[in-house]
Amino acid sequence: MGNARRVRETGTLGKLMGLLDLVALSDYPMRFTDILSLSDQPRGTLHRQLSHLVEEGLLETDRDGRYLPGIRLLSLASRSWARNEFRAIAEPHLRLLQERTGETVHLGVLRGIEVIYLDKVEGRQSVRMYSQIGNASPAYCTGVGKAALSVLDDATIEASHAGLQFHAYTEHTHRGVADLLADIAAIRVRGCAFDREEHESGICCVAAPICSDDGNMLAGVSVTGPAYRVTPEKLEEWAPLVRVAAASIMQDMHSRLGPKR
Amino acid sequence: MGNARRVRETGTLGKLMGLLDLVALSDYPMRFTDILSLSDQPRGTLHRQLSHLVEEGLLETDRDGRYLPGIRLLSLASRSWARNEFRAIAEPHLRLLQERTGETVHLGVLRGIEVIYLDKVEGRQSVRMYSQIGNASPAYCTGVGKAALSVLDDATIEASHAGLQFHAYTEHTHRGVADLLADIAAIRVRGCAFDREEHESGICCVAAPICSDDGNMLAGVSVTGPAYRVTPEKLEEWAPLVRVAAASIMQDMHSRLGPKR
DNA sequence: GCTAAAAGTTCCATTATTTGGAACCAAATT
DNA sequence: AATTTGGTTCCAAATAATGGAACTTTTAGC
Numbered sequence: 001m002g003n004a005r006r007v008r009e010t011g012t013l014g015k016l017m018g019l020l021d022l023v024a025l026s027d028y029p030m031r032f033t034d035i036l037s038l039s040d041q042p043r044g045t046l047h048r049q050l051s052h053l054v055e056e057g058l059l060e061t062d063r064d065g066r067y068l069p070g071i072r073l074l075s076l077a078s079r080s081w082a083r084n085e086f087r088a089i090a091e092p093h094l095r096l097l098q099e100r101t102g103e104t105v106h107l108g109v110l111r112g113i114e115v116i117y118l119d120k121v122e123g124r125q126s127v128r129m130y131s132q133i134g135n136a137s138p139a140y141c142t143g144v145g146k147a148a149l150s151v152l153d154d155a156t157i158e159a160s161h162a163g164l165q166f167h168a169y170t171e172h173t174h175r176g177v178a179d180l181l182a183d184i185a186a187i188r189v190r191g192c193a194f195d196r197e198e199h200e201s202g203i204c205c206v207a208a209p210i211c212s213d214d215g216n217m218l219a220g221v222s223v224t225g226p227a228y229r230v231t232p233e234k235l236e237e238w239a240p241l242v243r244v245a246a247a248s249i250m251q252d253m254h255s256r257l258g259p260k261r
Numbered sequence: 262m263g264n265a266r267r268v269r270e271t272g273t274l275g276k277l278m279g280l281l282d283l284v285a286l287s288d289y290p291m292r293f294t295d296i297l298s299l300s301d302q303p304r305g306t307l308h309r310q311l312s313h314l315v316e317e318g319l320l321e322t323d324r325d326g327r328y329l330p331g332i333r334l335l336s337l338a339s340r341s342w343a344r345n346e347f348r349a350i351a352e353p354h355l356r357l358l359q360e361r362t363g364e365t366v367h368l369g370v371l372r373g374i375e376v377i378y379l380d381k382v383e384g385r386q387s388v389r390m391y392s393q394i395g396n397a398s399p400a401y402c403t404g405v406g407k408a409a410l411s412v413l414d415d416a417t418i419e420a421s422h423a424g425l426q427f428h429a430y431t432e433h434t435h436r437g438v439a440d441l442l443a444d445i446a447a448i449r450v451r452g453c454a455f456d457r458e459e460h461e462s463g464i465c466c467v468a469a470p471i472c473s474d475d476g477n478m479l480a481g482v483s484v485t486g487p488a489y490r491v492t493p494e495k496l497e498e499w500a501p502l503v504r505v506a507a508a509s510i511m512q513d514m515h516s517r518l519g520p521k522r
Numbered sequence: 523g524c525t526a527a528a529a530g531t532t533c534c535a536t537t538a539t540t541t542g543g544a545a546c547c548a549a550a551t552t
Numbered sequence: 553a554a555t556t557t558g559g560t561t562c563c564a565a566a567t568a569a570t571g572g573a574a575c576t577t578t579t580a581g582c
Contacts, residue, residue, distance in 0.1 A: 044573090045569075047532085134342075
């Protein structure tokens with residue numbers, strides 16, 4: 001996945017986090033040599049760096065000495081999630097939206113050109129929550145991502161996506177910035193974004209943007225479901241509900257976080 | 262919360278992770294000065310360390326400049342969770358146990374003297390999954406924790422809990438190592454642990470230990486519910502079911518992970 | 523089973539980063 | 553306007569990271 005070489009190096013921490021990313025984003029446990037070939041570091045250095053990460057519980061080794069992301073990450077993240085005020089404020093609105101539509105509702109925030117899912121409310125079927133929470137996806141092919149981007153102006157979007165390789169997840173995925181900007185122009189007019197199988201075949205969604213009053217945080221709510229249930233008509237029908245949910249979240253946010261500190 | 266001063270310092274990383282813990286474990290956003298008074302570092306140093314953590318997304322600042330755990334942690338954790346083989350193997354057994362008992366089922370691993378919850382399966386009532394996943398609790402007052410400890414010998418348990426301040430969460434919480442060891446002796450005979458409102462008033466559970474064949478990983482499964490539904494008789498009734506679940510997980514683990522690599 | 527190659531680990535003089543005190547700036551408070 | 557408090561920047565000194573090479577262990581080939 002086209003990861004632009006990190007520029008801002010945060011000293012020692014930056015190097016170690018880059019390494020952590022390398023291991024955490026891989027789909028399989030990595031042997032020392034695998035990592036060595038991907039990170040251009042001398043063996044001695046790499047070895048000590050990995051040892052430190054393991055000692056801190058950020059990485060773990062399996063019985064064959066291969067490296068995996070560590071459980072310490074889970075426990076740190078659970079604190080981060082539990083204490084996220086935005087998520088807490090949004091939660092009741094997500095539930096309401098779920099009840100009104102009967103489909104899965106997502107809440108995600110924009111980080112650069114990625115969306116990170118903060119919460120998910122499913123219907124009655126049993127839940128594999130973590131499957132989505134914390135997950136990062138490209139903004140350009142997700143409803144939540146495009147909705148959030150639509151709050152920014154074209155120049156900013158263009159700059160952030162310049163040189164990015166648009167991965168063709170499906171035949172409907174935008175192929176470049178031009179496609180994306182055209183879609184986003186429509187989203188601005190409509191007040192909500194559609195994702196018609198752009199990220200995953202057979203999955204559609206409607207999403208509306210959320211932004212904090214200081215404009216520092218961009219996010220989105222969406223209703224998602226399988227294409228056979230979530231028809232184009234349904235998407236249109238739910239659009240106002242999603243917009244209302246987004247508006248309510250923003251209102252709550254401004255009244256609860258807004259007044260000074 | 263009696264946190265013993267960290268000894269093994271993993272160089273720069275260790276210091277920064279200590280700081281991250283400090284902020285992540287606090288219940289509220291912390292101002293620069295709050296952190297300064299808790300970490301015995303000079304201002305200049307602390308300032309740069311926090312900047313680095315923020316730049317890496319491990320911490321964030323709110324609109325008032327106060328520090329919070331960052332979302333990057335969530336996305337790293339989601340990879341860690343998604344790729345945890347043990348959790349994946351255990352999942353079907355947790356579901357089965359949930360269906361048989363109708364109460365909430367937990368899976369947790371022992372890390373030192375804490376239990377970290379890896380998964381949770383609830384009944385039909387709507388789910389706040391993350392509320393438990395990733396959460397760390399003391400081993401001495403949780404069913405899963407005591408079950409996992411029971412695999413170790415007394416000397417090891419005594420050594421790890423020496424000098425630890427046992428927090429009295431309820432009137433039933435063990436007050437010291439002696440109480441704990443007596444309970445654990447019974448758990449070894451019985452093959453499962455009970456938690457009768459030791460961690461939280463009104464909450465009871467039965468748990469059975471799980472250990473990998475190399476003995477490097479200790480874990481536990483439990484069935485938990487409110488005391489008015491989960492009576493002592495129910496606990497006894499479910500004990501065999503929980504033991505069976507633990508045994509099945511171990512068997513699957515050994516057959517899928519066991520044979521060499 | 524023996525040997526060779528590959529994988530993984532340790533060591534230590536050199537190099538780069540972190541440290542911490544102090545000076546500096548900015549915002550609240552009197 | 554002056555003072556206190558909270559936060560930021562700077563730079564010589566202290567500390568930790570680096571990386572090449574030597575060393576040990578494991579794996580693969582014969």
